[in-house]
Amino acid sequence: MLVVEYQKQIACSADTLLNTLLDHSNLDRFFDARFKVLKPADKDEITGGKGCIRQVSILGMSFEEQITQADQTGICYQVLNDFPVRQHRGEIRFHKTDEHTQVSYRIQCQSPWYIPKFVLKAILQKDIQQCLNRLGDMYDPR
Numbered sequence: 001m002l003v004v005e006y007q008k009q010i011a012c013s014a015d016t017l018l019n020t021l022l023d024h025s026n027l028d029r030f031f032d033a034r035f036k037v038l039k040p041a042d043k044d045e046i047t048g049g050k051g052c053i054r055q056v057s058i059l060g061m062s063f064e065e066q067i068t069q070a071d072q073t074g075i076c077y078q079v080l081n082d083f084p085v086r087q088h089r090g091e092i093r094f095h096k097t098d099e100h101t102q103v104s105y106r107i108q109c110q111s112p113w114y115i116p117k118f119v120l121k122a123i124l125q126k127d128i129q130q131c132l133n134r135l136g137d138m139y140d141p142r
Contacts, residue, residue: 001087001108001109001110002108002109002110002111002117002120002121002124003106003107003108004106004107004108004121004124004125004128005104005105005106005107005128006104006105006125006128006129006132007102007103007104007105007132008102008103008132008133008135008136009097009100009101009102009103009136010100010101010103010132010135010136010139011099011100011136011139011140012100012101012139013096013101014072014073014074014094014096014101015072016139017094017101017103017135018046018070018071018072018074018075018094020135020138021075021092021135022046022047022048022049022052022067022070022075023048024036024037024048024052024054025037029134029138030130030131030134030135031058031127031130031131032058032127032130033056033057033058034056034057034058035054035055035056035057036054036055036057037052037053037054038053038054038055038064039051039052039053040052041067041070045070046070046071048067048070049067049070049071050067050068050069050070051066051067052066052067052070053065053066053067053080054066054067061084063079063080063081063083063084064079064080064081065077065078065079065080065090066078066080072094073093073094074091074092074093074094075090075091075092076089076090076091076092077089077090078090079109084112084115085109085110085111085112085115085120086109086110086111086112087108087109087110088107088108088109089107089108089109090105090106090107091104091105091106091107092104092105092106093105093106103132103135105128105131105132107124107128109124
């Protein structure tokens with residue numbers, strides 16, 4: 001199992017981060033990918049939250065992710081159909097610290113035979129660092 005993690009202090013509330021990261025159609029501000037909602041969240045869930053299925057288009061391929069949990073503690077999602085990687089699970093956790101929120105982003109998955117583990121790890125690490133750095137820049141008071 002491959003695991004990548006990155007943490008960053010961001011100068012806003014967990015609620016603000018939750019709303020920003022559940023705005024699926026605008027996630028290209030943080031990732032080098034396009035996102036399209038295919039199925040809205042389950043009934044009685046927050047917009048874009050649990051049950052929402054989104055299509056992710058990146059590097060000429062598309063796959064689907066489903067939100068499995070979304071609240072003020074964070075967001076969890078999984079890639080459906082084990083493509084392009086197997087057993088992909090993502091967790092973005094929020095922890096309030098003074099005027100900031102500590103954000104921890106963790107991805108775990110299994111690399112397919114045709115992608116060397118070290119290559120996939122580098123790609124995923126770059127993606128989550130870029131996401132949190134861009135997110136932090138958006139809320140940086142400077």
